[in-house]
Amino acid sequence: MKNILLIVIDTLRPDHLGCYGYGRPTSPNLDRLAAGGTRLDALWSVSNFTAPAFTSLFTGLHPHHHGVFDFTSQAASSPLAGVIEGNQMETAGVVTFRFFQNLLRNIWGPIEAVTDTRGFDFSKNLPLDVTASALEWLGARQQGESPFCLFLHYDGPHTPFRMPDEHADVFDSQAARGADPAVTDLLFPRAERLDPGRRKTTMFRFMKDVNWGRRKLDPATLQWIIDKYDAAVRYNDLAVGNLLAGLDDLGLSDDTVVAVLSDHGEEFLEHGGFAHGGIHLYEEVVRTVGIIRDPGKPAGGTAITRPTSQVQMLAALLEMAGxxxxxxxxxxxxxxxxxxxxxxxxxxxxxxIAVRRGDHKLVVPRPNPSLDRITRLKMWINMARQRKLGSEIFDLARDPRETRNLINDKELRRGLQAILDEHLAAPVPGPLGNHDLSDAERRRIEKEMRDLGYM
Ligand SMILES: [Zn+2]
Known part of the structure; x- marks a missing residue:
């Protein structure tokens, strides 16, 4: 049996990687991996933000079945745990932030958070720390031990951009000249100006203001954000490159299935939204990176263009591992x-909620029932205020930028709606997420999430 190395880079859009056609050289290492593996061109996340997306990745369940919609809850069990146990696989993780420990506590092995074990200066070397810890863990294993499934989380180009200053300016462009210093300070404070307490809470408010139309992002500032996003992609690519080189050095590459994914994308105002986790389910936030190298498959450089979902990823990787x-x-x-x-x-x-079948995609408003009534009510109000209550259908083959709403095609709508209704009516295959945290623990996690700009 082979090992599995499951790498997730937060907030990484596929169309900002060279192997997916991006013009900037953001990803030499991931491009090399893709050239020797399979690239998934239409891989959807199960959600547009981190907590439910990861829970679905690890359980193989959709959010209406695992019930996890924030970082203070966790899945009680995973249908895939039995497969992992039955094959005597060792599971472990190295992640950037410790909220993953809570999220995956019942369904995965020991997880190290580098912000706990390697210091937390809020910046600057987190991706390289994840790589270093992962290589230590891999190096400490004895030959002939049971196969492993190691999960790594890189914080990627998630805002605020965390990378050393010397890596931050590689894609600075003319068009970003004159970017709003209030925004640049907020999203990428230089080392000498770090003031975590102030920056953290205001960043979330800034994003909300942009998404609610209370604050405009001028073109120069938006370009500055994209320049920094791309620099952060390149920095994370370097960290993953070091990891893959280390895997080679340890002689593990021939026995290890490697998957590089992202948990969701990021919006740069393509449809008026910014960041992720908001109202929108357009491709810029739903489509994710999926690069898989299976050493059992000699022919690399292939692509799968049909729609695929991360909810099937862990099962597929287990199958590939044998x-x-x-x-x-x-x-x-x-x-x-x-x-x-x-x-x-x-x-x-x-x-x-959205469904895609073939090239067609239907998006309908539906505040998630896992959320409490007040939150759901606020979501209806928010959508109404922003005039986002309408359903949408797009043909992603003819209209990949999602500009022409085909909702008036009644037959198309009926067909997609029926698939969605059937999906939502399917019985729960296992226990729902539990919420057994103490109030103090919940408050601690919520504070940490706010501090990191995740809430
Ligand atoms: Zn995320």
Whole structure:
């Protein structure tokens, strides 16, 4: 049996990587990995923000079944845990922030948060720290031990941009001249100006103001954000490159399936929204990176263009690793060379839900029932205020930028709505997420999330 190395880079848009066609050299190491592996061109996250997306990745369940919609809850169990145990795989993780420890506590092995173990100066070397810890963990293992499934979380180009100053200016452009210093200070404070307490809370407010139309982002400032985003992509690519080189040095590359994913994308005002986790479920926030290198497959450089979902990712990776009892999935079948048309894929946001079948995508407003009534009411009000209550249908083959709403095509709408209704009516296959944290623990996690700009 092979090992699995599951790497997730937060907030990384595929279309900002060279191997997905981006013009800037942001990703030499990921490009090399893709050239020797398979690139998933239409891989959807299960949500547009971190907590439910990760829970679905690790459980193989959709959010209406695992019930996890924030960082203070966690899935009680995972249907895939039995497969992992049955194959005597060792699970472990190295992550940037410790809220993953709470999120995955019942369904994964020990997880190290580098912000706890390697100091937390709020900046600056987190991706390289994750790589260093992962290589230490891998190096300490004895030959002949059980196969492992190691999960790594890189904070990627999530705002505020955390990278050493000397890596931050590689893509600075003329068009970003004159960017608003209030924004640049907020999203990428230089080392000498770090003031975490102030910056952290105001960043969330800034994003909300942009998304609610209370604050405009001028073109120079938006370009500055994209320049810094790309620099952060490049810095994380370097960290992953070091990791893959280390895997080679340890002689593990031939026995390890490597997957590099992102948990969701990022909006740069393409449809008026900024960042992620808001109302929108457009492709810029729903489509994720998916690069998989299976050493059992000699021919690399292939791409899968049909729609696939991260909810099937762990099962597919287990299957590729040769785990007995791994459930068959469309993604696993496609990776094995099947030409059969895969089934529909789904994305559950806080305010809306989306389904894609073939090239067509339907998005409908639906505040998630896992949230309390007041929160859901606020979401309806928010959508109404922003005039975002309408449903939308797009043909992603003809209109990849999602500019032409086909909602008046009644037949198309009926078909997609029926798929969505059936998906939501499917019975819960296991226990829902539990919420057994003490008040103090919940407050601690919420404060940490706010401090990091995640709330
Ligand atoms: Zn995320």
């Amino acid at each position: 785990a007995a009892g791994a459930p068959a999935t469309d993604l696993g079948n496609l990776m094995a060379g099947s030409r059969q048309e895969p089934g529909p894929v789904f994305c559950h946001g806080k305010s809306k």
